[in-house]
Amino acid sequence: MARHVVARVDELDIGKSKLVKVAGRDIALFNVKGEFFAIANRCPHEGADLCRGQVVGLAESDEPGQYRMTRHGELVRCPWHGWEFDIRTGKSWCDPARTRVKSFDVSVTKGGALAEGPYQAETFPVSIDEDYVVVEI
Amino acid sequence: MNEMIRSLENKPGLSTVGGIDCDLHPASPSTKTLLPYLEEYWRETFVMRGVDRLSLAMTSSPPRAPINVRSDWKAESGFAGDTLDAVRAQALDPFGTRLAICNVLHGSMIMHSDDMAAALCGAVNEWLAREWLDREPRLRGSIIVSAQNADLAVAEIEKRAADHRFVQVLILAQNDEPLGRRRYWPIYEAAARNKLPLCVHAGGSNRQAPTATGWPSYFVETYVAQASIFESQLLSLVAEGVFHKVPDLKVVFAESGFTWLPSFFWRADKTWRGVRAETPWLTEQPSDIVKRHVRFTIHPVDAPPDRDALARTLEHIDCDDILLFSTDYPHAQFDGLNALPAAFGETLAKKILIDNPLATYPRIAADFKEEVAK
Numbered sequence: 001m002a003r004h005v006v007a008r009v010d011e012l013d014i015g016k017s018k019l020v021k022v023a024g025r026d027i028a029l030f031n032v033k034g035e036f037f038a039i040a041n042r043c044p045h046e047g048a049d050l051c052r053g054q055v056v057g058l059a060e061s062d063e064p065g066q067y068r069m070t071r072h073g074e075l076v077r078c079p080w081h082g083w084e085f086d087i088r089t090g091k092s093w094c095d096p097a098r099t100r101v102k103s104f105d106v107s108v109t110k111g112g113a114l115a116e117g118p119y120q121a122e123t124f125p126v127s128i129d130e131d132y133v134v135v136e137i
Numbered sequence: 138m139n140e141m142i143r144s145l146e147n148k149p150g151l152s153t154v155g156g157i158d159c160d161l162h163p164a165s166p167s168t169k170t171l172l173p174y175l176e177e178y179w180r181e182t183f184v185m186r187g188v189d190r191l192s193l194a195m196t197s198s199p200p201r202a203p204i205n206v207r208s209d210w211k212a213e214s215g216f217a218g219d220t221l222d223a224v225r226a227q228a229l230d231p232f233g234t235r236l237a238i239c240n241v242l243h244g245s246m247i248m249h250s251d252d253m254a255a256a257l258c259g260a261v262n263e264w265l266a267r268e269w270l271d272r273e274p275r276l277r278g279s280i281i282v283s284a285q286n287a288d289l290a291v292a293e294i295e296k297r298a299a300d301h302r303f304v305q306v307l308i309l310a311q312n313d314e315p316l317g318r319r320r321y322w323p324i325y326e327a328a329a330r331n332k333l334p335l336c337v338h339a340g341g342s343n344r345q346a347p348t349a350t351g352w353p354s355y356f357v358e359t360y361v362a363q364a365s366i367f368e369s370q371l372l373s374l375v376a377e378g379v380f381h382k383v384p385d386l387k388v389v390f391a392e393s394g395f396t397w398l399p400s401f402f403w404r405a406d407k408t409w410r411g412v413r414a415e416t417p418w419l420t421e422q423p424s425d426i427v428k429r430h431v432r433f434t435i436h437p438v439d440a441p442p443d444r445d446a447l448a449r450t451l452e453h454i455d456c457d458d459i460l461l462f463s464t465d466y467p468h469a470q471f472d473g474l475n476a477l478p479a480a481f482g483e484t485l486a487k488k489i490l491i492d493n494p495l496a497t498y499p500r501i502a503a504d505f506k507e508e509v510a511k
Contacts, residue, residue, distance in 0.1 A: 056414070059414040059415075059417040060417050061416075061417035061418040062418075063378065063381055063382060063418060064319075064377060064378025064379075064381055064382055064416075064418045065319075065378075066418075067417060068417075081410070081411040082410075082411035082412060083410050083411055084413075084414070092410075093413070094409070094410040094413060094422065095410070
């Protein structure tokens with residue numbers, strides 16, 4: 001396990017996503033209401049980029065004709081076929097046990113702390129005063 | 138006819154003794170026959186208008202078409218199943234049938250006039266009770282209704298439900314609108330309230346073309362199109378949330394065929410994953426809902442020509458509870474007594490003949506319990 005600095009916090013607005021490459025992997029990074037999450041970018045269905053999917057809420061219903069939107073901004077819909085994935089866990093909504101993408105631990109850390117290691121910031125200039133998103137792989 | 142298909146239909150089938158036949162057709166009664174069962178207003182005005190001389194059989198199921206009358210069952214009248222003796226001798230005794238559900242297909246189910254339709258449906262149901270159910274204890278009935286006016290259909294269901302020999306509600310596959318639409322829900326609620334499954338039988342009003350691409354020219358097109366009508370209705374019932382609104386509802390598709398189910402399941406389940414937010418009441422894949430709520434009579438089998446291929450289809454359907462035995466008498470679906478193809482195998486055959494019908498029809502199951510208690 002290593003921790004990788006992948007982005008400056010202010011690069012990713014709330015509700016937005018970004019593709020980052022870490023240790024040879026494509027990872028989709030999301031800012032959900034100020035919290036950061038990282039999941040594998042490749043949809044397990046046919047391989048579309050989840051970082052390009054629409055970020056949506058969870059549509060629920062108690063009975064036909066009634067609609068309720070919950071968990072605002074916590075799901076991403078695959079841009080190709082619309083399958084929904086929980087950004088927090090990587091699990092698909094329709095088949096959470098079998099259809100899922102890997103989810104990675106994410107933290108936000110001050111640049112000053114990062115300078116002390118053992119963080120890896122191969123391609124990333126880190127400045128002491130900024131906040132950074134760190135993904136653990 | 139294709140020799141391979143012919144040979145399958147000629148192959149000896151499994152024993153049907155003791156089975157419950159979930160789709161048997163007494164011939165549609167003539168309008169004259171129904172006069173005594175109509176209220177006075179309708180009786181008199183029918184005679185006055187000459188309606189009593191009209192055949193109200195459905196053009197979607199012409200009673201003398203070869204497919205609708207097996208040649209060795211045809212009476213001199215040109216019909217089959219038009220007397221109780223014929224039904225006993227041809228449809229009940231030879232198959233060893235324990236109980237059979239009478240599905241009378243009548244034009245009243247698809248008439249434009251709400252009131253005339255309701256009056257005639259009521260007359261057909263009364264005729265069935267008096268002329269058939271009273272005289273033959275092995276027979277059970279379906280309450281025919283016109284789905285066009287839900288209030289009148291509900292009234293007929295509530296009236297007839299007191300007679301426990303009526304075991305289901307019968308409508309046709311093709312109506313004014315897709316069957317999942319809310320205008321029909323009171324019918325489904327009334328059926329479930331009275332422990333009556335809803336039987337959806339092939340045929341319909343032809344107020345729209347029977348194919349989604351327009352009007353066909355020939356019966357071969359119309360008959361084959363029935364399967365796609367059923368596919369659309371099945372998905373409508375699921376997507377509109379009927380089984381969430383009426384969780385006790387069981388639906389029986391009669392003469393729908395069932396070998397199309399695997400590809401339907403695969404396509405519906407896959408597509409649901411992408412668009413499920415549009416119908417958020419669907420919290421499980423369509424195939425799971427169908428397997429819990431919908432049953433299919435076995436005829437027509439539409440079997441692939443070799444036995445192993447049918448077995449593979451059944452594996453793909455992956456649900457032993459879904460099929461119900463039927464002869465579809467007097468329609469020409471098989472030769473001799475080969476109503477239950479050997480490809481089903483003995484274990485599944487027992488489920489199809491007895492267990493599945495008992496699990497589907499609470500009123501028949503109650504009869505069986507009473508018999509055991511005696």
